[in-house]
Amino acid sequence: MAFESVNPATGQSLKTFDAWDQNAIDGVLQQVQEASPLWAARDLSERCRLLRAAAQQLRERKEDLARLITLEMGKLLGEARAEIEKCAWVCEYYEEHAPRFLADEVIESDARRSYVALQPLGTVLAIMPWNFPFWQVFRFCAPALVAGNTAVLKHAANVPQCGLAIEQTLLEAGFPPGVFRTLLVSSSQTAKVIADPRVQGVTLTGSEAAGRKVAECAGRHLKKTVLELGGADPFIVLADADLEQAVPVAVQSRFINGGQSCIAAKRFIVMEEIADEFIARFQADLEALQPGDPLDEQTTLAPLARLDLRAGLHQQVTASIQQGAVAVAGCQPLPGTGTYYAPSILDRVQPGMPAFDEELFGPVAAIIRVANEAEAVAMANASRYGLGGSVWSQNTSRAERLALELRCGAAFVNGLVKSDPRLPFGGIKCSGYGRELSWHGMREFTNQKTLWIK
Incomplete structure (x- = not known):
């Protein structure tokens, strides 16, 4: 299978990419697994600093990234610029609020001291759509990464260049290799990635049909999921x-x-x-x-x-x-x-x-x-x-x-x-479950661990 980037306004083929084989997928998952404990161990202030740097990179590259969005999926150029600005905003929002959102929550009990600590789950697979090819990714990865998770992205097949550009943007901001990787994998290969023990959770923004498939697969392997599906x-x-x-x-x-x-x-x-x-x-x-x-x-x-x-x-x-x-x-x-x-x-x-x-x-x-x-x-x-x-x-x-x-x-x-970014976002019924954004979204991919000390 090949991923083809096509300009919807002209029908012109812009670039094609071969889908990765299993060896390439395994190599990336292994790299991310090795990076995961090192990233989680980094001081929160350092993760926040890199998120601020990502916002700066997005703004510095705004014109090029906006043009790429427009060429790959047809969005008006002005709307594409606004999308990049919103991605920078969500990075800045979590850079500012993560220390408060991730602080221990003290709860009175029969212990001398008891509290809830928020710890990262590990590696989260993000399956993202083409309609907001940067925003959908950043609204997930900004809180997930600053919370100490690592991430792999399976982007929509018609926006492969956007997926690769997001990875490059984070690298240029100073994120360590392996903290965020883009996979060029087909939908049929995605089930194996979900099942892989090196992946601890899955978030999907997409169609109702895709949500049902992902939830079924993730459920078989007891993986945490957040689904944002269709709407009317x-x-x-x-x-x-x-x-x-x-x-x-x-x-x-x-x-x-x-x-x-x-x-x-x-x-x-x-x-x-x-x-x-x-x-x-x-x-x-x-x-x-x-x-x-x-x-x-x-x-x-x-x-x-x-x-x-x-x-x-x-x-x-x-x-x-x-x-x-x-x-x-x-x-x-x-x-x-x-x-x-x-x-x-x-x-x-x-x-x-x-x-x-x-x-x-x-x-x-x-x-x-x-x-x-x-x-x-x-x-x-x-x-x-x-x-x-x-x-x-x-x-x-x-x-x-x-x-x-x-x-x-x-x-x-x-x-x-x-x-x-300040308000939780998500749906009910066939629009999915779970929340993104605000402190609610940050907690979705954390282990809310109870500590009881006497």
């Missing part, structure tokens, strides 16, 4: 919502990163009495989106990352229309070179349609009309996913009450659902 986030618009505020955020949330984001708003649940106005405003903003070369600063609509992803999205849209959804705008691939899909609106979406039941990973907004708040919450929760959600109303107390009723990992009132 509801965006509830109450009758008293400020549409001047809500609609631009709705468009941003749905179409950022070409609509290829787990926590993008996907199901817009709108009160019937304002639905027509909401759609008209939404469509007007869509008409301003301009597809083009994502390296061009004037482009505002990026291509999808791969042709097969575009084909799958169109199949979901077509099936939803056949089942009664109304195509308001777009709903078709754009002609010409590249993997572009027209900015799209589907109205009158109902449960049972792919646009309601499945994750639409692309620039398609599903509108669900409801009669009242109770129906809005019921529709929001009538999904097997539970990653994020938002509620829009000028009555923030009422919106907060509804947000608490949403069955998801994060609920925002009058704001864009997003990840933030």
Whole structure:
């Protein structure tokens, strides 16, 4: 098998890499295993210093790294720069807060002294997606590495250069060889890496199907897992919502990163009495989106990352229309070179349609009309996913009450659902389990060891 880096805007092959054989995989796992106790034994202040150096490296190389992201997966160049900045931020956040997050927790008991010490688990395998090829990795590795773990990365097959660039960035920041390595392995080889006794835990950001496979494999070998899977986030618009505020955020949330984001708003649940106005405003903003070369600063609509992803999205849209959804705008691939899909609106979406039941990973907004708040919450929760959600109303107390009723990992009132190093991030139901970011994420891959002394 070969890993091919392809520019989605042009279809041009950029570079290919051969998948590693088992001997190469074993060599890296052995290197990481040998580095693991040395890294864990390093003083926390030294690990923090290297994390700060990683942030500096990211900023110094921002233009080159952002361009690489855009070339490999098609993200708008401005969004790619913002992704690199966010990676630097998460490094700085954990550099600042790790000493407090990792401090012993004293607990009164019948002992003279008892406390919980947080110790690293060892080597963690990170299986990461292509849609945020740097951020998804750094939001895991910043807390995991500073906590004393080592890491191996199995990145998505279409972003091999990003995976190798992350390893090189950390090396240039001063991280010892073997503390973080990128593996060029196929999905079929990944099961052997999970099973390897030199790996103590697994974190996956990816599809629901991939999550089920990883959880099954890791479960057989009793490996700790954290899974961040798909989402079909509801965006509830109450009758008293400020549409001047809500609609631009709705468009941003749905179409950022070409609509290829787990926590993008996907199901817009709108009160019937304002639905027509909401759609008209939404469509007007869509008409301003301009597809083009994502390296061009004037482009505002990026291509999808791969042709097969575009084909799958169109199949979901077509099936939803056949089942009664109304195509308001777009709903078709754009002609010409590249993997572009027209900015799209589907109205009158109902449960049972792919646009309601499945994750639409692309620039398609599903509108669900409801009669009242109770129906809005019921529709929001009538999904097997539970990653994020938002509620829009000028009555923030009422919106907060509804947000608490949403069955998801994060609920925002009058704001864009997003990840933030300061706040825990993750989902429930088929969106996965476990948390990343904040102190909650740091503890996922630590041994929370009880000490009892008398």
